[in-house]
Amino acid sequence: MLSSKAKYGLKAMVYLARCEGRGPSLIADVAEAEKIPKKFLDAILLEMKNSGLLSSKKGKGGGYVLAKPASRIMVGDIVRVLDGPLAPVPCVSRTAYRRCEDCIDEAACAVRSVMQDVRDAIAAILDNTTLADMAIRSGRVEAVLMYDI
Numbered sequence: 001m002l003s004s005k006a007k008y009g010l011k012a013m014v015y016l017a018r019c020e021g022r023g024p025s026l027i028a029d030v031a032e033a034e035k036i037p038k039k040f041l042d043a044i045l046l047e048m049k050n051s052g053l054l055s056s057k058k059g060k061g062g063g064y065v066l067a068k069p070a071s072r073i074m075v076g077d078i079v080r081v082l083d084g085p086l087a088p089v090p091c092v093s094r095t096a097y098r099r100c101e102d103c104i105d106e107a108a109c110a111v112r113s114v115m116q117d118v119r120d121a122i123a124a125i126l127d128n129t130t131l132a133d134m135a136i137r138s139g140r141v142e143a144v145l146m147y148d149i
């Protein structure tokens with residue numbers, strides 16, 4: 001199950017994707033717009049920044065922006081940063097594999113087999129969906145016009 005931390009992180013990242021090209025967004029604005037507790041959002045956005053998915057600017061006109069275009073940020077990367085591996089059990093994880101202590105025969109384990117399919121299905125969706133795709137699904141994407149003179 002997706003944690004509240006990952007759910008809030010995704011909501012905040014979608015908000016920032018919708019603001020792409022407009023400059024930094026204040027944490028308070030994101031928190032208010034997405035109904036996320038500000039203190040919790042502070043920690044989430046800092047974690048996203050430390051992972052390289054966000055950039056921040058301090059001072060007047062400061063806030064958070066996506067570190068790369070929303071079309072190049074995969075939802076799976078966000079979920080992994082905030083919730084860890086996608087695998088429902090450690091023995092099917094690609095990034096944090098650990099043999100189950102109670103397992104007699106991994107190759108014949110029916111639980112492992114089904115959970116591998118679950119992990120693969122989740123990864124297939126999250127690793128092929130961009131943050132831009134999520135922003136479009138929100139129905140609140142506005143075109144940003146840019147003019148060069």
